[in-house]
Amino acid sequence: MNPISVHHLSKSYGNTKALNSVTFEVNEGEIFGLIGPDGAGKTTLFRLLVTLLLPDCGSAQVLGFDCVKDYKKIRKSVGYMPGRFSLYPDLSVEENLSFFATIFNTTISENYSLIEDIYKQIEPFKARPAGKLSGGMKQKLALCCALIHKPDVLFLDEPTTGVDAVSRKEFWEMLRRIKAQGITIFVSTPYMDEASLCDRVGLMQGGNILSIDTPENIIRKFPHRLLAVRSAETFRLIGDLRECDKINTVYPFGDFLHITPKSPDCDIPEIKDYLEKKAHQHIKISEISANIEDCFMDLMVGQNEEKH
């Protein structure tokens, strides 16, 4: 039995289809990442799974319990950290934690080992009101509160949004340690660089899950050649490359542009020639392997073309 299994789950708000017949499974003990831009339907999916929303059609089971019928059993055994900070800002760190422990009929000391690593970092501020913590510390406290009753599945809705790069890295390390305790983690993020930190990822857009696989496999399945290009004038370079009939897609990635040539035998000097004719300087072109974001862009384009 998989901890999360979803079958053709749909949810609409008025005319907006937030979730369009989504089907997937999450395996026991894995970190499953849901990656997608804002408005992809990630939060809706979370709210359905933690029994805060009722689906229009389809079904979902968490730990074998139905999300509609057995919602009480689900609430007892999952931990949920909403995207928005949802602890009591006027209660101290310690008071928040012990409140959430007591309403799950447990105590801080009972499951302290589970949260020890994380709690130790915020313990110096345990008398401080939760509303006065920094963003990163709020996340840690929220994670502690979601973990304190030793849930079997942990739902984290965009836990790293609005958190600095260092804290984000720390946070993912914490997730690895939580996973090591046998807890299944279902996490969403808009940051594609975090996808490689998950065991498996689902790429989500427009209420659909485009692809589910390990990050490695998703990258391996990238169907095109990929080149990285840069020149002195990035902005003009984008325009010129998009006009070039040998090139399919052009996306900026930091200092480089990632392009996919139309035919696999299109070679680098050919493109370089083209760019030199357009009077670009300091041209650099190199063959690269795709990262998860390239794959996502590709899948997104594929989906949009299907629609039209």
Add this chain to the structure above:
Amino acid sequence: MRTIIFILQKEFLQIFRNRMMLPIIFVMPVIQLLILAHAATYEMKTIRTHIVDLDQSPSSRELVSKFKGSSFYRMVGYSFNYELAEKDIEKGTADLVIQIPQDFEKDLINEKEASISLVINAINGSAASLINAYTLAIVRDYNLNLVTELISRKVKQPIGIEYSYWFNPELNYKTYMVPGILVLLVTIIAFFLSGMNVVREKEIGTIEQINVTPIKKYQFIAGKLIPFWIIAMFELAFGLMVAKLFFDIPIVGSIGLVFGVAAIYLVAVLALGLIISTLSDTMQQSMFLTWFFLVIFILMSGLFTAVDSMPDWARAINIINPIAYFIEIIRMILLKGAGLKNIVHQLTALIIYAFVALSVAVWRYKKVA
């Protein structure tokens, strides 16, 4: 049960961490009682009067001196020009203009009748009718003297009326107002704070987190209602104490009964607050809705105007006005010494009210969207 205690613990922690809370609980009742009980009075103590005596006869002077002699009237003008007097009313510096026409005494003797004219500033309707009543009483008194003097014939003393005001012999306004103000006090605490509290959890998002816990619906609602129930009951005790010490309000009936009724009344009001909070998403919405109902309930409650003088449809609306029931009951108990069997009618209404409101509140509160 243990869960409820934990929720209560948390609620009280939050309530008393709020720096405004203690002043609200202790200062508000004292200030409200002090200000409202002294200021919200219907006794007209100073009717600012402008007199236009165009007759200047002994008879007109006698009439004027009757007004001057009354402690209710303060002369702010005395002229022979009606327009001047009218200006005073327009400016708001006079409440009343008494105009005595030129041939007042002559008409009185020759025609056996004369008239004076009264102009009353009726911006405040209830004050105007009081001024009218006071003034007519004085004129009537003057009339009686005239009858006996002018006709100079022994008439029987006209019918004398002796007033005796039951349950409030000195017609002390405070005696009448203070119990009502006490009701307002506990109502505000219960109605506002309970409703706002739940909406606050919605607004800061904590309700999301709470909903994904094994907390049951009744536990959550109990956790929200009980703290404010306790605070409001305490508030009532504190307010009664202030009323007794500062205003010497007669407490004829049983205090225990007052608290018994309050206990039921508060459930009704708290549940109403909770219903409003389930209807609103933000504190602002909840604030407006609560205020809307509270103003209607208060103005129709009989605190300021007698329910008996309202039109039938207004009295019908009062069937759903919990404040009206409680104000009536508390006045009956405190001033009249009413016992349980005298208030059984209103009390039954309150019990039904509390039951229905609480059921609706529990039904409306959903843990799933």
